[in-house]
Amino acid sequence: MLQQRDFYRRLLDLGGRVEIEPLLDDALELIVEVTGAKAGYLELYDEESSAPRFWKGFHVSDADVDAIRASISRGIIARALSEGRTVETASALGDERFQDLGSVRQHAIQQVLCAPVGVPPIGVVYLQGRTRPGPFGVADREHAELFTRQLAPLADRLVRREDGRRFDYTIETRATLRCPEVVGRSRALARVLQSASHVAPLDVDVLITGPSGSGKSMLARVIHNNSPRARGPFVELNCAAIPETLLESELFGSERGAHSTALRKSRGKVAAAEGGTLFLDEIGELSAGAQAKLLQLLATREYHPLGASDAVRADVRIISATNADLEAKVAARQFREDLYYRMHVVPVVVPGLEERRDDIAELVEHFVAEACKRHKLTVLPISPRALAACREAAWPGHTRQLAHAIEAAVIRAHGERALSLREHHIFPKAPHDHADSPTLAEATRAFQRRHIAHALEQHDWNVSETARALDITRSHLYTLINDLDLKRRAGAGGNDHS
Numbered sequence: 001m002l003q004q005r006d007f008y009r010r011l012l013d014l015g016g017r018v019e020i021e022p023l024l025d026d027a028l029e030l031i032v033e034v035t036g037a038k039a040g041y042l043e044l045y046d047e048e049s050s051a052p053r054f055w056k057g058f059h060v061s062d063a064d065v066d067a068i069r070a071s072i073s074r075g076i077i078a079r080a081l082s083e084g085r086t087v088e089t090a091s092a093l094g095d096e097r098f099q100d101l102g103s104v105r106q107h108a109i110q111q112v113l114c115a116p117v118g119v120p121p122i123g124v125v126y127l128q129g130r131t132r133p134g135p136f137g138v139a140d141r142e143h144a145e146l147f148t149r150q151l152a153p154l155a156d157r158l159v160r161r162e163d164g165r166r167f168d169y170t171i172e173t174r175a176t177l178r179c180p181e182v183v184g185r186s187r188a189l190a191r192v193l194q195s196a197s198h199v200a201p202l203d204v205d206v207l208i209t210g211p212s213g214s215g216k217s218m219l220a221r222v223i224h225n226n227s228p229r230a231r232g233p234f235v236e237l238n239c240a241a242i243p244e245t246l247l248e249s250e251l252f253g254s255e256r257g258a259h260s261t262a263l264r265k266s267r268g269k270v271a272a273a274e275g276g277t278l279f280l281d282e283i284g285e286l287s288a289g290a291q292a293k294l295l296q297l298l299a300t301r302e303y304h305p306l307g308a309s310d311a312v313r314a315d316v317r318i319i320s321a322t323n324a325d326l327e328a329k330v331a332a333r334q335f336r337e338d339l340y341y342r343m344h345v346v347p348v349v350v351p352g353l354e355e356r357r358d359d360i361a362e363l364v365e366h367f368v369a370e371a372c373k374r375h376k377l378t379v380l381p382i383s384p385r386a387l388a389a390c391r392e393a394a395w396p397g398h399t400r401q402l403a404h405a406i407e408a409a410v411i412r413a414h415g416e417r418a419l420s421l422r423e424h425h426i427f428p429k430a431p432h433d434h435a436d437s438p439t440l441a442e443a444t445r446a447f448q449r450r451h452i453a454h455a456l457e458q459h460d461w462n463v464s465e466t467a468r469a470l471d472i473t474r475s476h477l478y479t480l481i482n483d484l485d486l487k488r489r490a491g492a493g494g495n496d497h498s
Contacts, residue, residue: 007034007143011150020054020158021384028058031125031147035113035140038129041065043077044155045123052123053159055384065383075101076114077124086115086145090135106447111135115144118152125151173197179222182215183366184359188351192219195348200226205298207283207343208321210350213400216321217281219350224277229317232276237269239290240282248290248306255307270303273316283343284324284335295339353398360391363399367406368421378483380413381420389423389430449484452477461488 010030017023024042032040039059043052057065076098080087092098092109099105109128113136117123125148130136169190170182177197182189199206200223208216217236224234242250253268269278280286286294297303298318302311320343329335353360364382372379395401409425416425424430452470459465467477480486 011147014150014154017154017158020155023154023158024054024056027147027151028056028125031144032058032127034143034147035127035136036130036132037113037127037136038131039127041126041128042117043123043126044117044159045121054123075103076112077126080114080116080124080126081121084116084119084121086113086141088113088136088141113140113144115141115148117148117155122152122156177222177226179226181218182222183363184356185362186356186358188355189359192348192350193222196223197226199223199346199348201228202346203228203317204346205318205343206320207345207347208319208350209326209347210321210323211352211398212323213398214323214350214352215399216323216350217279219348220277220279220319220321223319224279224317227277227317229276233273234277234279235269235273236279236281238281240285244287247287248293251290252293252303253305255305268305270297270314270316271312275315277317277319280318280320282322282324283320284322284326284329286335288336291336291339295336295342298339298342353395353402357391360402361387363402364390364406367403368410370403371407371410374407375411375414377410377414380410380418383420383422386421386423386426389427393427448480449486452480452484453486456481456486456488 007030014023014027014030017026024044028040028042031037040057041060042054042056044054045052055065076087076089076092079097089095089098089112090110092101092104092112098109098112103109111128111130113127115125117125125144127136127144168185169187170185170193173190173193177193177200179193179196182193196219206220206223208219210216220236221234224230237251239247249266249268251268251270253266253271256265280294293303297314300311301314301316303314304311326335326340326344330337330340364387368382369379371377390402397404405426406421409421412428413421413425418425422432424432452466455466455470456463459469463474463477463481467474470477472480
């Protein structure tokens, strides 16, 4: 048992922490130890949202933390927060204040000590179960309340420090540049958006360079959408995706009979982009003949469709992009030097994801929301461990690789009926954070499924009667039936009217 003197010393030592995550880890371990709790959970809230911003569990797995956040004793935590005072019970299951809560009944919760952090509360500490005989005592309550009083200013200071580090460096540029589709707030992203804001209003051609998958095509659209040509078309051509024999006709169009497949006159991408922007991705893959014609277009704003004798005038802005080293290609005589210098007047460099690590957490949350919307799935929270793993991982394919990894992870997580996106969903080779036995979240879900299925069978799948018996609304029951994938046995009688 921790001595009183050691408790105070360790409580004071918390003031030396300079990072919010280690502070919460050490603080939760301390209060669990001093009160003799079996498990602990800590939440801190954002001033502008009712959703927790930081959360930690001690002596519980990631899955169990997810279950606490999703359902376990939310009534107890909610009471502590709303009343702004400590909630204590020797047996939640036998306490008339909590015994009717579904989570308390499902998990047979006994001893609980739950104290708000700060006045007004900025968080909560939830302690459950005892490693020692009997309920939490007066000393435990005093320790918990002293702990939360000490934790509140420390946490507030470090959260504000975290906010300072997470300062949105793009905010000034975003005030003048319309780019809601661009996710992030890092210095590196701010630099590229500032470059885009400088060139967007000018009717000049632009060369965008950067690694594959870093978002060059998105930046090209941002430049177009903020230009005087925004009302005109934005036409994209991937030069690496078109066979060399067809690239020139695809780009400049062709007269009937100009080549073996030209059965009729066709418009090229340049004509399609008239009055707007032509975006040429993978420009380094252009053939020598296409390079010569592109040089003519850039220099004179005129071009010749294949098989045509007369030049065509073009009113088009050209934005090019490449992940290739064009200078090296020029040196190797694989790319025209005069074309390179014509294109290189206003270069914009898109940073890779390794330069934007501060944006990874926000990108992960964005890609999770996108994937869930695309596949019509419930949006999943992301475990802190999963976010940390994403921040530390190498992403050679940059934002494109991250987006694909998160989409696959969302599908895996929903396939497992997980309550949150965890590390092994994103990185399948990572160890699962549970052993052979089911996690608390999985066991909870299995119990819910059995209990609701039994109730539906008892009431012959009459949803109204079943909802009344379960003391929930019909809409909630319908949601549970769908979420738990409950289906009526074939051939069963009765009806399921509401």
